[in-house]
Amino acid sequence: MTYLPPDEATRARMLDTVRFDAAGLIAAVAQQHDTGEILMLAWMNRAALDETLRTGRVCYFSRSRDALWRKGETSGQVQSLVDARLDCDRDAVVLLVDQQGVACHTGRRSCFFNAMRPEGLVETSAPLVSPDSLYGQG
Amino acid sequence: MTYLPPDEATRARMLDTVRFDAAGLIAAVAQQHDTGEILMLAWMNRAALDETLRTGRVCYFSRSRDALWRKGETSGQVQSLVDARLDCDRDAVVLLVDQQGVACHTGRRSCFFNAMRPEGLVETSAPLVSPDSLYGQG
16 A cells, blocks of 8 residues: 655645644544554644655654654654544544554553453553563663 | 443542543544444543443533533434543543444544545545434424
8 A cells, every 4th residue: 555645735735724723733543544443642733744644654743742753763663654534623633554563652552451441440452562672771 | 232331439540540631631532343433533521531431321521612512412323332441641532432323413424534635635435414414404
């Protein structure tokens, strides 16, 4: 599956329709394109979404670091874009991606592993890799 | 599939671990439990998430109306909860649901239908029902 990037003018025209919030952000949900698994939820500003569409490599905006966050730059766990889909009111985006390795900093495929059950929080998956191995401390 | 609600003490204990933002909200992503389709992204405050866990009927918080939003109360398009899963840093939740009818106010199953393509925005699905029929004007 080859991702085809829109040209600059087309990107600008589409980005003009996005309703970024007061902080200039929209919520972005990454979903593995072929299995439907939801991997993570993060944030994008206009520059992050533009870079993602231009390069086909997912780039978020880190609110804690106040900077662009090129997913996998440190860990190697990159997300290749397959399709980006804005919602009906243009203030959220689903990214259909091909996730290399694991999406979660805990070493799990998905960040959404804390199920809210009658017995309390239950982890629905175990880490596939050590977090240390993701960030060069292993 | 019968949803089993946690009791009040267990709900309170789990809700105490959720990291609501400065406005008291977390992002909530609804996913059809058996197909994996992402239906919508909305917001929940503590009361909305507690009611959802208690009743097994999804209740959001409407930022525009500043009030609880019992999904389907007007349209009949209710979401029955199957499982709620917090992410690794507890500031987002995926709701595995069984969606009755359509999730989107435009009459589509999913709100995420505006694909960002080389030729510009492309609608990936057409309405299944008339929006008027959802809100009693049909």
